[in-house]
Amino acid sequence: EIVLTQSPATLSLSPGERATLSCRASQSVSSYLAWYQQKPGQAPRLLIYDASNRATGVPARFSGSGSGTDFTLTITSLEPEDFAVYYCQQRGNWLTFGGGTKVEIK
Amino acid sequence: QVQLVESGGGVVQPGRSLRLSCAASGFTFSSYGMHWVRQAPGKGLEWVAVISHDGTNKYYADSVKGRFTISRDNSKNTLYLEVNSLRAEDTAVYYCAKDQVLTAAGTYFDHWGQGTLATVSS
Secondary structure (H helix, E strand, O other), X not given: OOOEEEEOOEEEEOOOOOEEEEEXXXXXXXXXXXXXXXXOOOOOEEEEXXXXXXXXXXXXXXXXXXXXXXXXXXXOOOXXXXXXXXXXXXXXXXXXXXXXXXXXXX | OOEEEXXXXXXXXXXXXXXXXXXXXXXXXXXXEEEEEEEOOOOOEEEEXXXXXXXXOEEEOOOOOOOEEEEEEOOOOXXXXXXXXXXXXXXXXXXXXXXXXXXXXXXXXXXXXXXXXXXXXX
């Protein structure tokens, strides 16, 4: 099973700041990685797939990069609605999720 | 628009069974693989099972293999999850989710239901 490790566990930032979230895989998943956003009491929402492709309707301030074992989700300027938990997910070998990064208001 | 509506959750005793359902609309249900993903209270996401668009292929997480059964009825646009021999650690919100890619069964989850809570407790 491929293990995805997300860091940091919590990111404390202010609106307007840049957020950089990391996801590291225990073995290569090529570019088969997605990012999801989950707000309290809601289902997850697909943001990025295949490492760098934005899903339909996702604002341009969200971007993804990386390949192999190291991936990054960047939010260029945090909006109030971006404070949430973010999960990465790989499909290179079965389907697994990372443990999540909580982006909270500083 | 795509809609996925889960039902069937509730409180159940350890060792008992539950059948979860997911009613789909707004897309050609019979053309997409479908998944169940669960989330224990305050925890992260765990993929549980997938079924191919035509129901011929089914895959499960090791944690549920042999106890859970995924199925679908394309004539009713409905996905099911039969959960047997329930344990306390199966307590979670169960989400159904649509596979992103036409006829694929194991890519990404582009639409999710609101979830149904199953609580295993004596």
